[in-house]
Amino acid sequence: MNEIDLSVNIGSLKLKNPVMLASGTVGYGNEISEFTDLSKIGAIVTKSISLKPRKGNPPQRITETPSGMLNAIGLANVGVEEFITHKIPFLKKINSTLICNIAASSIEEYIECVEILETQETIKGFEINVSCPNVKEGGLIFGNDINAVGRITEKVRAKTNKPIIIKLSPNNSNISDYAEVVKKEGGDAVSAINTLVGTAFDIYSRKPKIKNITGGLSGPAIKPVALAKVLEISRKVDIPIIGIGGIFDWKDAVEFMIVGASAFQIGTVNFVNPRASLEIIEGLKKYCEETSITKISDLIASRII
Amino acid sequence: MFIDDCVVASNTKIAENTFLIGLEVPFSTEKLLPGQFFNIKVSNNSFPLLRRPFSISDVIENRIYFMYKVVGEGTSIISKKVKGETLNLLGPLGNSFNIDDSFSTAIIIGGGIGIAPFPFLIKKLVNKNIQVLFGMRSKSEAHNYGLVNINYSSDDGSIGLHGNVIDLLDVELKNSDETKTKIFACGPNAMFRALQKYLTNKNVLCEASMESAMACGFGICQGCPIEFKNNPSYNLICKDGPVFNIKDIVI
Numbered sequence: 001m002n003e004i005d006l007s008v009n010i011g012s013l014k015l016k017n018p019v020m021l022a023s024g025t026v027g028y029g030n031e032i033s034e035f036t037d038l039s040k041i042g043a044i045v046t047k048s049i050s051l052k053p054r055k056g057n058p059p060q061r062i063t064e065t066p067s068g069m070l071n072a073i074g075l076a077n078v079g080v081e082e083f084i085t086h087k088i089p090f091l092k093k094i095n096s097t098l099i100c101n102i103a104a105s106s107i108e109e110y111i112e113c114v115e116i117l118e119t120q121e122t123i124k125g126f127e128i129n130v131s132c133p134n135v136k137e138g139g140l141i142f143g144n145d146i147n148a149v150g151r152i153t154e155k156v157r158a159k160t161n162k163p164i165i166i167k168l169s170p171n172n173s174n175i176s177d178y179a180e181v182v183k184k185e186g187g188d189a190v191s192a193i194n195t196l197v198g199t200a201f202d203i204y205s206r207k208p209k210i211k212n213i214t215g216g217l218s219g220p221a222i223k224p225v226a227l228a229k230v231l232e233i234s235r236k237v238d239i240p241i242i243g244i245g246g247i248f249d250w251k252d253a254v255e256f257m258i259v260g261a262s263a264f265q266i267g268t269v270n271f272v273n274p275r276a277s278l279e280i281i282e283g284l285k286k287y288c289e290e291t292s293i294t295k296i297s298d299l300i301a302s303r304i305i
Numbered sequence: 306m307f308i309d310d311c312v313v314a315s316n317t318k319i320a321e322n323t324f325l326i327g328l329e330v331p332f333s334t335e336k337l338l339p340g341q342f343f344n345i346k347v348s349n350n351s352f353p354l355l356r357r358p359f360s361i362s363d364v365i366e367n368r369i370y371f372m373y374k375v376v377g378e379g380t381s382i383i384s385k386k387v388k389g390e391t392l393n394l395l396g397p398l399g400n401s402f403n404i405d406d407s408f409s410t411a412i413i414i415g416g417g418i419g420i421a422p423f424p425f426l427i428k429k430l431v432n433k434n435i436q437v438l439f440g441m442r443s444k445s446e447a448h449n450y451g452l453v454n455i456n457y458s459s460d461d462g463s464i465g466l467h468g469n470v471i472d473l474l475d476v477e478l479k480n481s482d483e484t485k486t487k488i489f490a491c492g493p494n495a496m497f498r499a500l501q502k503y504l505t506n507k508n509v510l511c512e513a514s515m516e517s518a519m520a521c522g523f524g525i526c527q528g529c530p531i532e533f534k535n536n537p538s539y540n541l542i543c544k545d546g547p548v549f550n551i552k553d554i555v556i
């Protein structure tokens with residue numbers, strides 16, 4: 001049998017396979033490269049970067065919940081300057097497709113970040129995080145404001161010809177309206193979903209388990225929600241979707257593609273099994289062989305309802 | 306970096322709620338360092354979802370031993386593992402105790418299950434005077450696995466000194482030359498806070514092995530921050546630690 005074509009397109013961005021590593025779950029790539037060959041992976045999305053370094057939230061930042069985890073890292077990151085001087089050189093060497101995720105507290109900050117990073121050849125696209133639930137300014141305030149999402153897309157579009165992916169929040173009712181605005185303002189794709197707002201309390205101390213009180217829920221627990229959001233967007237808006245949420249193995253990944261995702265990102269699973277990305281690629285190949293699929297892109301939105 | 310299933314060789318109770326599990330590993334254990342830890346997946350499914358970190362407690366040939374206390378779901382599952390079953394190990398992770406600086410006496414302080422990393426450290430401390438101070442709530446937690454020259458203290462007075470390890474340390478330091486002594490400590494944060502305060506005006510080296518909730522254990526989730534006194538950004542317990550100079554950290 002001929003080699004299976006695993007490549008997919010997200011707007012003008014061509015990926016060798018649909019497996020992407022989700023922002024905030026692989027840092028800037030160096031640690032996870034001890035476990036996995038990053039050059040084999042479709043794309044790596046770096047930890048949300050902001051104009052200036054961010055210290056992040058005080059501990060405790062994470063806690064486990066049934067089939068998931070809550071995190072309130074608070075966008076701890078090295079800032080744009082340090083990212084360019086110390087992180088990009090490594091990312092360049094590993095020969096994977098680099099998507100740079102940006103978080104900001106104002107529309108101006110998004111624009112400034114894109115302006116600075118735009119000239120970096122290693123960066124093949126931007127993912128704009130308008131949906132972090134764990135910071136006071138920016139984050140969800142933008143994610144829940146459809147006009148702000150539209151303006152951010154428009155302004156960022158004006159500054160770069162690289163593919164722009166807007167990462168949407170599940171913490172609102174009509175995610176497809178947001179996807180529609182992204183499309184209208186010239187965004188290339190949307191990624192869905194970021195984490196869901198959640199909390200957990202200790203019943204003896206009666207205190208929240210994480211210092212920030214609320215955090216973002218990720219992991220297998222959110223997969224059905226994420227799938228429903230991808231389905232909603234796919235039914236209503238003609239825009240490439242990157243599916244995210246609770247993917248732990250190749251079966252989860254196939255499910256996302258069938259429902260409507262052109263590619264997908266894996267997050268929490270990297271903490272538990274840093275080799276999951278490669279295992280998923282192998283699983284996808286086997287699935288294609290078994291089901292006589294020659295191009296994985298044939299799976300996208302192939303749902304039968 | 307190693308990540309794979311390892312076969313349980315033994316799993317025995319050594320004190321109340323406290324067990325020692327031995328796992329056969331397929332790699333050379335020669336390079337393992339005291340203070341390092343492994344992140345262990347206790348099930349093949351998503352319950353519990355995350356790995357659980359455990360310090361290397363002892364190494365015998367190609368077996369690694371972990372000493373653990375049953376405190377929740379994960380440790381409860383481990384306590385039921387029998388010979389021949391497997392656990393998935395990821396590691397070794399983290400830095401280690403530094404045993405190369407000049408000291409002739411090592412004072413080892415373990416608060417409760419915080420004693421876990423020390424049998425392995427003691428094996429590596431050759432030609433040193435070793436004094437172990439083992440504090441606990443009550444006698445039921447006491448054991449002597451891999452320890453030497455033990456002084457116990459207990460909150461309820463049921464074993465050793467009626468008091469805490471800081472009281473034991475106070476007595477111990479009075480009899481030693483501070484400049485030739487190094488303290489190695491592991492235990493709950495309340496113990497570390499008391500220890501840090503006690504050592505403020507003393508000139509004795511002290512390394513502390515710190516704990517935190519962890520998701521990954523190798524630096525990618527940013528879940529395990531620890532504040533340094535003179536540094537605006539956080540360090541990570543899993544990657545920069547878990548062993549720190551007690552004078553550097555904010556507890």
Ligand SMILES: Cc1cc2nc3c(=O)[nH]c(=O)nc-3n(C[C@H](O)[C@H](O)[C@H](O)COP(=O)(O)OP(=O)(O)OC[C@H]3O[C@@H](n4cnc5c(N)ncnc54)[C@H](O)[C@@H]3O)c2cc1C
Pocket residue numbers: 063064342353355357358359360361362371372373374375376377378379380381418421422515516517518519520547
């Ligand atoms: C570097 C390191 C080394 C350790 N070495 C040992 C050891 O040798 N022996 C031993 O018995 N225990 C050790 N621990 C603690 C051990 O990891 C926890 O007791 C264990 O994770 C509890 O799991 P559980 O599912 O039984 O408990 P549960 O209460 O059901 O779950 C514990 C959950 O809470 C998180 N958590 C929250 N706060 C903490 C905290 N302060 N410390 C650890 N986990 C926390 C865990 O990550 C986990 O997700 C170590 C911890 C660290 C960080």
Ligand SMILES: Cc1cc2nc3c(=O)[nH]c(=O)nc-3n(C[C@H](O)[C@H](O)[C@H](O)COP(=O)(O)O)c2cc1C
Pocket residue numbers: 022023024025047048071073075101129132167193194195217218219220222244245246247265266267268269526527
């Ligand atoms: C610890 C942690 C940190 C994260 N940090 C970011 C971030 O900086 N930027 C971002 O856009 N998403 C961040 N996310 C969200 C993930 O990229 C992803 O959208 C989410 O975890 C759902 O996928 P999963 O269930 O596969 O983890 C973070 C998630 C986790 C668990």
Ligand code: FES
Pocket residue numbers: 518519520521522523524525526527528529541542543544
């Ligand atoms: S536990 Fe993930 S960074 Fe330390």
